[in-house]
Ligand SMILES: Cc1cc2nc3c(=O)[nH]c(=O)nc-3n(C[C@H](O)[C@H](O)[C@H](O)COP(=O)(O)OP(=O)(O)OC[C@H]3O[C@@H](n4cnc5c(N)ncnc54)[C@H](O)[C@@H]3O)c2cc1C
Ligand code: FES
């Protein structure tokens with residue numbers, strides 16, 4: 001295996017594009033190095049992107065936030081402006097692993113690992129986040145939900161690197177939340193998860209909503225019917241009931257010792273409802 | 287496999303080494319530099335016995351490549367005591383019998399120091415969550431939590 005740590009995005013892309021063998025980007029390494037150690041992957045080339053300028057930056061502008069590809073979980077939590085605008089995104093990313101893992105893990109790595117149970121991803125999708133991709137043919141920007149294709153597979157092409165995540169500007173009276181169910185209290189993989197992003201009008205009626213579920217299908221899924229159940233409501237019991245039913249109906253989970261199909265299907269509705277209530281409160285609804 | 291030449295700083299000292307491209311920092315520390323304080327419990331980020339800091343961030347050295355610390359500042363358990371003077375956490379781990387076999391202890395000390403550096407007055411819950419990435423097979427954790435609480439109190443008073 002060769003290790004390269006180029007200082008520009010361009011040379012990183014070239015290295016990856018030219019490699020004839022198996023090549024991987026290295027961000028925090030908390031998925032990649034575990035797979036290498038376990039003998040599941042034997043890369044010929046690893047391209048560490050952490051020496052590229054700007055990859056550790058979180059920048060706020062008129063259009064929203066730009067989060068560099070190498071920003072570790074712990075740094076997201078340290079950014080007060082980001083926490084205020086996107087509490088759900090940050091709480092999802094901060095649920096990944098331990099403090100040690102937080103020192104390294106990135107949201108982009110979480111996304112590119114392609115797990116339907118990735119904690120850092122549902123709130124990004126609920127928040128209409130996009131990724132900026134650099135590749136041999138130039139740059140493109142796509143919605144986060146277009147990255148995962150199936151468990152462990154993503155839509156990036158050879159030589160492509162995600163350089164940053166873009167979160168849009170928050171409208172007034174708007175917030176998000178993320179919840180997951182795990183059998184322990186920390187350090188575990190989500191059995192079910194839910195992210196909800198809400199925008200209210202001045203009177204507390206939901207104007208816009210996005211509901212996303214994790215670990216209940218081969219990829220993380222957006223549930224438009226669940227969002228529809230909330231729009232026009234003040235999160236009354238009937239709307240929440242409809243939301244939960246829509247979420248359960250959208251589930252196509254696996255059955256395993258960590259959670260049966262029945263359990264995951266039910267809990268998806270419960271978590272979505274609780275996440276909606278938290279997001280509603282954060283958005284200023286009463 | 288071609289070697290990677292790395293220049294870095296460990297506990298304030300300039301250090302140079304050559305390692306394999308896929309060699310974890312933990313193996314570099316233990317096998318090449320003779321710094322055997324960091325332990326390998328799992329090798330996959332689950333147990334925290336290999337905890338070190340890289341540029342001030344708490345990490346598992348089993349999940350960092352040696353090649354990655356080029357130009358970085360690494361902190362290990364070997365740098366915790368100042369000569370014969372133990373760090374208050376080390377003293378309190380002894381005083382509270384917060385170790386039995388001791389294999390988890392360097393990792394707990396590094397993680398506990400990182401916790402207290404950020405939060406000098408943590409609640410018991412914050413301590414337990416903060417140290418959730420460190421596993422201990424012997425103590426049942428309570429004594430470790432007490433030792434950290436005692437240290438926090440002592441260091442705030444000092
Ligand atoms: C002990 C432990 C606990 C964990 N707990 C959780 C948990 O609770 N929830 C959870 O969701 N995950 C968990 N994980 C998994 C892992 O930590 C996360 O998925 C993490 O976010 C991965 O990020 P990384 O930067 O370390 O990725 P890396 O390992 O560096 O990369 C992961 C994959 O993405 C690719 N990649 C990375 N960056 C880019 C980029 N910029 N462009 C293109 N491709 C890229 C890599 O090539 C690799 O294939 C845990 C892991 C460990 C070791
Ligand atoms: S040896 Fe690194 S976490 Fe267990």
Ligand code: FES
Nearest residue numbers: 386387422423424
């Ligand atoms: S003292 Fe033995 S593992 Fe903690």
